[in-house]
Amino acid sequence: MLRTPSGDAALAAAALLGGDDPLAAAAALRKQGFAPELAAAALTQVALRRKAAGKFGPDAARMFFTRAGLEQATRRVVADRRAARLAAAGVTSLADLGCGLGADALAAARAGIAVHAVDADPGTAALAAANAEALGLAGLVTVSCADATTVDVGGHDAVFCDPARRVAGGRRVFDPAAFSPPWDFVAGLAGRVPRTVLKLAPGIGHELLPPGAEGEWVSVDGDLVEAAFWCGPLAAAPRRATVLRGGAAAELTGSGTAAADAGPVGAYVWDPDPAVVRSHLVAEFAAAVGGRLADPTIAYVHADTHVPSPFGRCIAVTDVLPFSLKRLRALLRERGVGRAEILKRGSALDPAALRRDLRLAGPHGVSLVLTRVGGAPTVLVGHPVGP
Template structure:
């Protein structure tokens, strides 16, 4: 995508090409391109329209019906905040009285769009000219250009003190290197990002889910968010925006768990039921709080599986029934599964170095039945738990 191609796609001819591409996307690429050229569209416009149609179809999972009118790049779509996450964040900012927001590293504009829909005036910046142009086009397509200004600029040049709040989403990818996990390699730099709360107290930082808790600014809230069981981001809510020390937010079941992250869970024997906590619960260090909420316990203080003797319904974990526990032995496990006619095995693991795909091969599964297997540790020793299906 280039600014020139984007301008072409937004002309009447480009809009016709986009509509035609939407009709043929999903089919064989060469046939789709031929179909557009047969309707009189040039090769360059046809290719750009087909790319957008394909990206819009993929984006529907993140943006719903709005994706049909938005403009994307592949990298921008991968990094964009899911609409449901952005909407929740914007609602929380609006409820806190935020009226103006500086969006640093706005990408394709997902968070800016959500904030504007909640009545917040947004100044969005991105250092990449094409990305900034796409964000502006998306704001216009959504009818929100009056609330969103987009500037191609370095985030460090923005006078953030002029705004009620700051939202920063530092780039966590580098050309040729893929994802960047070390905050020192973020762009803008971590020093700049970490200094934002000192300049504008109401600051929200969108970060990778694996961010070190030690980097949480003093007094800030660390929130880990999952959507349908997929962990998608961490957010640090700073200054007056902080409500609790730690929060696990589950969108899908729409549930939240809070705590200080320093509770110690009780330890006891394996029970009749095992709970595999949502990754947001694990990453937020709220497993002990979760265990307390269901009257559960750990079988090993270092492993994030929770056990109860009676079943408890909870949105914060998948529950499985434990039907058998044995010290891990490939020979004994293979014999047990053969005896039970298990041909399909769902494997979960914590605290085990075994590779599930290789283990399936080594077990030589055969039979009509399905079972679950949990590889874990109890009192430091490796064990295998045969389980029912997850609930």
Template sequence: MTPEDLDRLLAPEGQELLTGLRGHDPADDLAASTRLRRTYDAGLVAAALTQTRLRQRGAAKFGPEAERMYFTPHGLEQSTRAAVAGHRARRFAAHGPGGVADLCCGVGGDAIALLRAGLAVTAVDRDPLTCAVVRANAEALGLGARLEVVCADVADTGTGGRDGVFVDPARRTARGRVFDPEAYSPPLSWALDAAAKGAPGAVKVAPGIPHEAVPPEAEAEWISDGGDVKEAVLWFGAGGAGVRRATLLPSGATLVGRGLPDPPVRPVARYLYEPDGAVIRAHLVAEAAEELDAALIDPTIAYVTADTLRPTPYATAYEITDVLPFHLKRLRALLRERGVGILTVKKRGSAVDPEELRRRVRPQGPNSATVFLTRVAGAPTMLLGHPAGRDAPPGSPTGP
């Protein structure tokens, strides 16, 4: 898409075409294109069909509002999920800045969330099409009044007088993902310097960022949504220096590090807890285990175990029925004995491919179970069980 394509889509004829394509099945693109080109220009039809496909993909991040928004393929791929952007915007708003400079704003997912939180926003990007898209998205959602868009390199512009600063460096190029932080655009060192001047400031980084790369004056927050780790954010002036935090959406539950030592190690008990990925990334398994009175099953594995079932937002609980040395024939026989045809395979510390295991054990029957491929006290082990609170398959023991 070009800026000219976007202008045509925003014009009355383009709006009419986009409205008519709502609910369109991409499998029917060829037939739809042939039919629509009898009435509309071929270039406009192509742009509208492309935008319709992007809107359908965008629903995973933006929900029903994606139908009113505008996207580029790269911008959609790099955009922040609305729930995550909303959480971050609320944190900004809680510190009362006189507005936020959204540097490297992309298609506007973060700018929209900041505007909805009641903040004025200066959105900066060097790509003219991206700038046009973020402006169009704010207008489409009725949020344009407090938005200023600056089309410039972030290194050459200021913050538009905004106190808050948010930087989302590009971590992909046309060749794929960039792993060297100084090859980000802009480099991570520049982004950190810019955010450190904010009141508050934040930098979005990959969730795999090494802890030793986090500046000592920053708070590091790992965020998951629906159990999937989405990003990490380095905060300046909005939390405690050196704080490590895991935030779980949609509940908003937050676990803050207290510098606890590693939990003890003990044999697998009745319940196994699988910590949320944000808890693991933030190195807060010890904090989660303390709340559960739980222990590790292995010093190198982020599964914890306990005799009692306790509610927690920070981990998923499973009731374990069998603890077995790793042996596929034994597992296959056990699954057949219990009529398990729906097998969930989880692994941590195992090189076994879950799909290969499922193919080899050939589960059959009406019941379901979960098998964990892991290590216990250093030994390859299989743990068989089911989500806590659900009935075990017939014939299962009551605990390991």
């Protein structure tokens, strides 16, 4: 419907309307002569395009989306980095199994890789093909509607697989055996095509990492967005944390099995990026900033000096208190604290309830870190250092 001359006109007209009043916008399009069904479809698509700009940038204005597809699509900054790594490894032909709306296939094509993209849902496959055409990449992206388990991947340099982790209705699936395609098939791809990359939910267990593969966890602006298993010759380190923030990228690698040094609270406390924590690279991060753990089960890193790092947030500690609501409230009242950022690891306290109970009032702000030290509930008071 939208990929017709009248659909193009409806999309163009809808894009000129504000999104604050959907009923008024629909009435305006109908007044211009567009059928109600076409007007509704155009307005929905324009709203999705506006929302998609955060993931896809200017390209979103030309692409086609569904709500579920947009939610599950890879952010362009993540897809582009993955495609660049594949291209650098010499990949020229890629099978993309479970392509969705085509975010990763489009990124691979932009990197000069020919892609055979596959999705089991006819509507989704059609949108992936439409997106490749809209962005001028149809010459490098071929889209098929098929069951991924039936696709011959033997003629490709590499395989990328993003198994569906939701069922009809949008409910998330956490059991890998219930993925589509199922985990046995997904995990077996590297045995068929050694250069295989698996995109997975960030909560995937390390025990599922294929032998010799690299486990990478990726965050964007502080949000943990995905895990990727790089198999065969694509593996470059046992574990990798990739932190993308404000257009900059940083990577931390290590074994994923090292234990951090133990020691006391210091003048600074680091809250490692979630990609560092989930990739089990806290020990490597602690070593990089000259830090240690005050509790071996809690991923706050304590240090005596401030060493700038992109892999976490640093707070300069002014006070270390055994947790006591009465004592903490008195301290903050004395210092005129009216705003509090509350972080927690290893604490059962609810930050919203604590903020209410503290009855903050005053012109100053503070950072509170709820944690354990030596097994005892502890609060660290301080303020952020660095970006």
